[in-house]
Amino acid sequence: MLTSRLFFIGAACALALSACGKSNSGADAAEISDTQTSAQTQPVTSNPAPGDSAPAATGDSLALAEMSMGDPNAPVKMVEYASLTCPHCATFHATMFPRVKEEYIDTGKVHFTFREFPLQRLDYLVFALSRCAAEGRGADGYFAMLSTLFKNQNTWMSSNRDAEILKYAAQAGLNESAFRSCVSRPEITEKVQASRQAGMDAGVNSTPSFVLNGEKMDRYRSVDEYFEMLDAAVTAASN
Numbered sequence: 001m002l003t004s005r006l007f008f009i010g011a012a013c014a015l016a017l018s019a020c021g022k023s024n025s026g027a028d029a030a031e032i033s034d035t036q037t038s039a040q041t042q043p044v045t046s047n048p049a050p051g052d053s054a055p056a057a058t059g060d061s062l063a064l065a066e067m068s069m070g071d072p073n074a075p076v077k078m079v080e081y082a083s084l085t086c087p088h089c090a091t092f093h094a095t096m097f098p099r100v101k102e103e104y105i106d107t108g109k110v111h112f113t114f115r116e117f118p119l120q121r122l123d124y125l126v127f128a129l130s131r132c133a134a135e136g137r138g139a140d141g142y143f144a145m146l147s148t149l150f151k152n153q154n155t156w157m158s159s160n161r162d163a164e165i166l167k168y169a170a171q172a173g174l175n176e177s178a179f180r181s182c183v184s185r186p187e188i189t190e191k192v193q194a195s196r197q198a199g200m201d202a203g204v205n206s207t208p209s210f211v212l213n214g215e216k217m218d219r220y221r222s223v224d225e226y227f228e229m230l231d232a233a234v235t236a237a238s239n
Helices: 002-013 087-095 097-105 121-137 139-151 161-171 176-183 186-201 223-238
Strands: 067-069 076-082 110-116 209-212
Touching (some): 067 139, 076 223, 110 186, 121 161, 121 176, 121 186, 161 176
Antiparallel strands (some): 076 209
8 A cells, every 4th residue: 555655665764763752743833932852852962063063965966955045144044953743843934934034034134954853754754755856946846845844734644644745746746656766765864864963963852943153042932032032143143
């Protein structure tokens, strides 16, 4: 059956981790504050400057590139660590990220990088799909797929997930055979794993988590506080 074959891919992608953390899909998606991962999340063993060490891309594959948008010379470098199965991450991208993009990224104040922080097996499959979507269109294809997956999270995490995921793959120009071949590439799995490890090394223990110019963004409890901290970072970096 298609279901078992798709989940075999997702399970194979997760074998190198002792635990990815339980899904927080039962959390209140309207809450803005960070969602804590479960006790199964691996402990952080080191804490270099948060978010500074980017997983390196190898070869010429666009699927393995760092996924960023905005002016690389922007005064603030923002890194988001998120899970595609996290409802808080979906809420952030639906309600707050459009403002971040319009007021900060598009205006040259912030250079934004997204890094995968999988919490469960299914994350590996959909993150691999997102990177496969980048193969033809680069970061534009990647972010378009992320947006689709966050927007339709409740649908593809339901009983129709096989049909939905294959539908999104088709939208990215991948038939079922090309989809299976691409998401099974070990270098893509390794890239997602490296991204998660970079987050853990940076002290990330919740999703979504943000790093501004090497400093983990903590303590905000509302939308207003989030943007106040972002404004403060832009002001400090511009002086």
